[in-house]
Amino acid sequence: MLRISKMTDYAVVLATHLAATKEPHAARDLALETQIPEPTTSKVLKQLSRAGVVASQRGAKGGYTLARPAHEIGIEEVIQAIEGPIAVTECSDESTDSLCEYEPNCGVRANWQRINHAVHQALSQITLADMAFPFVDTLITIARSGKEAERARLGESPQGDAH
Amino acid sequence: MLRISKMTDYAVVLATHLAATKEPHAARDLALETQIPEPTTSKVLKQLSRAGVVASQRGAKGGYTLARPAHEIGIEEVIQAIEGPIAVTECSDESTDSLCEYEPNCGVRANWQRINHAVHQALSQITLADMAFPFVDTLITIARSGKEAERARLGESPQGDAH
DNA sequence: TGAATACAGGACTGAACCAGTCCTATATGT
DNA sequence: ACATATAGGACTGGTTCAGTCCTGTATTCA
Ligand code: SF4
Ligand code: SF4
Numbered sequence: 150m151l152r153i154s155k156m157t158d159y160a161v162v163l164a165t166h167l168a169a170t171k172e173p174h175a176a177r178d179l180a181l182e183t184q185i186p187e188p189t190t191s192k193v194l195k196q197l198s199r200a201g202v203v204a205s206q207r208g209a210k211g212g213y214t215l216a217r218p219a220h221e222i223g224i225e226e227v228i229q230a231i232e233g234p235i236a237v238t239e240c241s242d243e244s245t246d247s248l249c250e251y252e253p254n255c256g257v258r259a260n261w262q263r264i265n266h267a268v269h270q271a272l273s274q275i276t277l278a279d280m281a282f283p284f285v286d287t288l289i290t291i292a293r294s295g296k297e298a299e300r301a302r303l304g305e306s307p308q309g310d311a312h
Numbered sequence: 313m314l315r316i317s318k319m320t321d322y323a324v325v326l327a328t329h330l331a332a333t334k335e336p337h338a339a340r341d342l343a344l345e346t347q348i349p350e351p352t353t354s355k356v357l358k359q360l361s362r363a364g365v366v367a368s369q370r371g372a373k374g375g376y377t378l379a380r381p382a383h384e385i386g387i388e389e390v391i392q393a394i395e396g397p398i399a400v401t402e403c404s405d406e407s408t409d410s411l412c413e414y415e416p417n418c419g420v421r422a423n424w425q426r427i428n429h430a431v432h433q434a435l436s437q438i439t440l441a442d443m444a445f446p447f448v449d450t451l452i453t454i455a456r457s458g459k460e461a462e463r464a465r466l467g468e469s470p471q472g473d474a475h
Numbered sequence: 476t477g478a479a480t481a482c483a484g485g486a487c488t489g490a491a492c493c494a495g496t497c498c499t500a501t502a503t504g505t
Numbered sequence: 506a507c508a509t510a511t512a513g514g515a516c517t518g519g520t521t522c523a524g525t526c527c528t529g530t531a532t533t534c535a
Contacts, residue, residue: 150395150396150398151315151316151391151431152314152399153401155402158401158402161420162414162419165420166419183414183417184413185414228314232314236314237314237315238321239315239321250347251325251346251347254346255325255346256325256328256443257324257444259446260438260442264435268314268431271430272427275423275427279423280419281420
């Protein structure tokens with residue numbers, strides 16, 4: 150399904166919630182506001198804290214705030230904090246040199262890596278500030294380059310010698 | 313990690329392999345060419361067949377061919393054949409009215425659905441003919457619309473009353 | 476100081492999903 | 506008939522995920 154995990158979803162919801170104010174929010178309060186169970190909320194926020202997405206303050210009057218302004222935090226960063234690096238395929242993990250056993254003779258590897266990069270870029274550019282308002286549709290569109298003609302030509306004869 | 317399953321990866325590799333010729337390929341032959349184990353290859357191809365991505369011919373001299381020309385089959389279709397509808401979040405499944413329990417008071421739902429739609433579009437436009445050659449980078453780019461200024465302004469004051 | 480608050484870290488569990496194999500049935504060509 | 510090759514589905518071990526809970530530490534304030 151190409152889906153982010155539930156925990157990651159919670160993370161985006163919570164982080165977006167934090168974007169609303171600069172006051173520290175206790176995990177318990179955020180749980181009440183979002184309806185997400187408190188232990189789970191706490192777990193997610195701890196992970197976000199370790200990843201540097203949110204800052205934490207212990208003790209009474211403590212809580213969580215965003216580590217930086219909302220418009221400087223891309224949701225890719227939030228996703229990565231919970232799930233690790235974005236990698237659409239096993240071979241497109243840019244952090245580790247993860248080796249797929251089929252890699253030596255795999256013809257689609259290079260293209261998957263480019264697709265992965267595009268997704269990564271798109272999610273990096275959408276910030277928590279964007280998520281707080283319904284304007285994302287004006288920000289993200291997938292555009293084909295002017296090489297459409299070339300592609301169509303190649304597409305007509307995929308078995309041709311196109312080296 | 314926002315990853316497609318291994319089976320889906322195999323499906324794209326196999327389908328791209330089929331794009332090279334119009335002759336029927338037996339599952340066994342494809343398995344040898346791609347190094348993917350034969351039972352797994354067979355399973356994946358059967359799923360692709362049921363989804364209408366590939367056509368099958370039983371009996372001696374039989375095998376699999378693409379159901380349509382390679383440049384008419386988007387990889388989104390291949391992914392969907394194995395994993396079901398693309399849905400980045402639970403609420404962004406366009407096929408079913410899947411209801412998330414947090415949906416009523418979730419502020420990021422609309423934006424996730426737009427992101428999901430963009431990803432869906434991008435993967436639909438990349439065809440098997442594209443995957444057979446390293447030209448995808450010329451085809452997919454993420455573009456921001458001209459509303460960047462508006463966004464930046466909003467991003468500066470996410471806590472402001474922007475209703 | 477001591478109590479209350481709130482985060483940090485990690486262990487733990489049941490459930491769901493995934494990867495891969497195998498068996499039986501059916502269709503096709505020689 | 507017989508060999509070939511797909512169709513469908515059952516089945517299993519392993520892994521990952523969602524969620525909870527416990528112990529420890531830092532901070533505030535009376
Ligand atoms: S190398 Fe090929 S088979 Fe291996 S993960 Fe990448 S795309 Fe998939
Ligand atoms: S409604 Fe909100 S919480 Fe539910 S799946 Fe969609 S984004 Fe996630």
